[in-house]
Amino acid sequence: MHIDDFNGRTTVDDAAGLVVRLSTVRRGPYGTFILSHNDDGPSLWVHVNRGVAYLHYFPEKAAVHPGFQPIGMTPSNCEEEVHFIQTNGDESASFDMWRGSLVPAAAAYNAACEFLAAPERPVCINWTEL
Numbered sequence: 001m002h003i004d005d006f007n008g009r010t011t012v013d014d015a016a017g018l019v020v021r022l023s024t025v026r027r028g029p030y031g032t033f034i035l036s037h038n039d040d041g042p043s044l045w046v047h048v049n050r051g052v053a054y055l056h057y058f059p060e061k062a063a064v065h066p067g068f069q070p071i072g073m074t075p076s077n078c079e080e081e082v083h084f085i086q087t088n089g090d091e092s093a094s095f096d097m098w099r100g101s102l103v104p105a106a107a108a109y110n111a112a113c114e115f116l117a118a119p120e121r122p123v124c125i126n127w128t129e130l
Contacts, residue, residue, distance in 0.1 A: 001116050004034040006089050015113040022046060022109050030085045035112055037119040044115045044122070046108050047084035047097075051075065053108035054084055054097045057121050066130040073126055075104040 001018070003010050005025050012018045025031055031048035045056040052075050058067040078099045086093040103111075103125065114122035121127060 002036050002038075004036075004087055005032060006087060012116070015116060018112055018116050019109050022048070022112055023105075027085070027089050030089075032085055032087050032089075033112075034087060035115055042115075042119045042121075044112060046112055047086075048105050048108065049082050049084055051105045052078055052082050052102050053105045054082070054102055055108055055111055055125060057125075057127065059121065068121060068127040068129050069101045070103050070125050071101060071128040073103040073107060074099045075102060078102055 001012055003012060003021060005021070006027055007025060010021070012021060022031065022033060029050045031046070033046040034043055035046065036043040042060060043058045045058070047054040055070050056067050059065050080099055081096040082099065082102055083094060083096050085091065107125065110124045111122035114124055
């Protein structure tokens with residue numbers, strides 16, 4: 001599976017390597033990753049700020065379908081809004097997400113491992129379609 005992040009594109013084949021990458025590639029408190037099996041198929045976008053994550057699943061190329069985001073999995077003690085950045089690493093495309101669409105980072109890592117096994121929407125996350 002391909003991972004695009006602050007360091008460019010790499011490939012991982014096992015869950016352990018995937019979790020290491022997701023939990024260590026950072027710019028300050030931020031991690032941001034686009035996971036895909038090929039450039040035209042589904043993708044899972046993982047944005048991390050400390051122990052909180054925002055996920056976005058695109059069932060096909062991002063421009064074709066608005067995708068899905070988590071719902072009802074808010075981490076305890078989560079701020080009302082949490083700030084995230086994109087893979088370019090700067091603030092130009094940064095965004096804030098409402099706590100109701102956020103998950104604990106550990107849940108995001110589990111979802112990424114599911115996506116590694118099969119390029120489908122991970123079932124460990126409660127999703128809402130946009």
